[in-house]
Amino acid sequence: MAARGLSEQTRQRLLQEHAGLVKHALDRLAPGLPPQVDRHLLLGRGIIALTEALDAHPDPEAPTFASYASGRIWRALIDSLRSEDWLSLQAKSRAQQLVRAMTRLQRQLDREPTDEELGAALRIAPEELGVWLEESSHLFAAAAGEFVWVESECGSAWAVRLQQAAKEDPPPPHELHAAVAQAVSTLPARERLCMALLYYEELTVPEVAQVLGLNEQQIRQLHGRAAARLRARLGYATPPG
Numbered sequence: 001m002a003a004r005g006l007s008e009q010t011r012q013r014l015l016q017e018h019a020g021l022v023k024h025a026l027d028r029l030a031p032g033l034p035p036q037v038d039r040h041l042l043l044g045r046g047i048i049a050l051t052e053a054l055d056a057h058p059d060p061e062a063p064t065f066a067s068y069a070s071g072r073i074w075r076a077l078i079d080s081l082r083s084e085d086w087l088s089l090q091a092k093s094r095a096q097q098l099v100r101a102m103t104r105l106q107r108q109l110d111r112e113p114t115d116e117e118l119g120a121a122l123r124i125a126p127e128e129l130g131v132w133l134e135e136s137s138h139l140f141a142a143a144a145g146e147f148v149w150v151e152s153e154c155g156s157a158w159a160v161r162l163q164q165a166a167k168e169d170p171p172p173p174h175e176l177h178a179a180v181a182q183a184v185s186t187l188p189a190r191e192r193l194c195m196a197l198l199y200y201e202e203l204t205v206p207e208v209a210q211v212l213g214l215n216e217q218q219i220r221q222l223h224g225r226a227a228a229r230l231r232a233r234l235g236y237a238t239p240p241g
Contacts, residue, residue, distance in 0.1 A: 006060070014060050015050065018069055022046035025073045027204040029081075042077055049076035091135045095228075097122060098132050102232035112186060112229060130221055137224030183233035191226035198223065 006014070025046055026039065053069035054060050101121045105113035113121070119129045184192060190212065197208045209219045 006054075010061075011054065014054060018050060018054075018066060019047070021066060021070050021073055022050055024202070025070065025077055028074075028199070028202060029077060037081070042080055045076050045080045046073045049073045094132050095136050098136055098228050099231045102228050103235075106229075106232055112188060115225075130217075133221040133224035133228070134217070135224070136228045137220045180230075180234065183230055186233065187226055187229055191222055191229070194219065194222045195226050 022043060026042060029042075049072045050069055053065070053072045056072075057065050057068055059065070098118075101118060102113065105117055105121055109117070115126065115129060119126055122129070122132070124132070184195075187195070194208060194212065197203045197211060198205075203211070205216050205219050209216050212219070212222075214222070
């Protein structure tokens with residue numbers, strides 16, 4: 001039963017108290033948002049989701065409301081990104097080439113390729129590779145609901161949520177979690193730490209940059225590199241969307 005008996009004063013107070021949930025969700029998306037994304041539009045979608053959560057929850061003043069509202073806000077932002085399709089066809093094509101090259105080199109070398117090896121395989125200069133990595137970060141944000149942080153027997157890991165971007169015949173969830181845990185364990189230490197800070201500790205890009213002693217552009221490239229490695233390890237050569 002929805003909370004329909006709230007006074008307007010109580011409703012406005014609760015909206016103000018939980019408005020930070022929307023900003024927090026936007027901060028979580030920040031590592032990969034393309035520059036052309038209308039953040040004001042996303043903010044509006046998040047506020048609408050918060051209002052809908054207030055109407056749908058049986059007791060918005062209960063301690064459980066914040067978690068409930070956060071989930072609705074997150075899904076609303078992801079749905080908005082997907083429906084607007086902010087990434088260009090060129091960006092999607094580059095992301096696809098990046099993951100395929102990463103996959104090929106991982107198999108050939110039996111280890112994670114360096115940026116020099118990846119750039120050589122793609123026949124692009126280091127500066128251009130940096131652009132491609134940032135686009136990979138953008139793609140990861142556009143499909144952010146595809147990855148969730150889980151705890152498995154192998155330690156903290158990324159698990160692929162069974163969605164449209166998944167393989168046609170995905171393995172059972174427990175096998176998938178184990179495979180993802182193995183994939184994460186192959187990430188270089190700094191990339192693994194970057195992902196943990198962004199998605200497990202839920203720090204913002206500026207905060208992660210401060211922790212790692214890097215600038216924000218370097219964090220986005222680090223994030224994009226890790227995202228491409230995970231997608232390659234898990235067999236996701238084709239970007240969603």
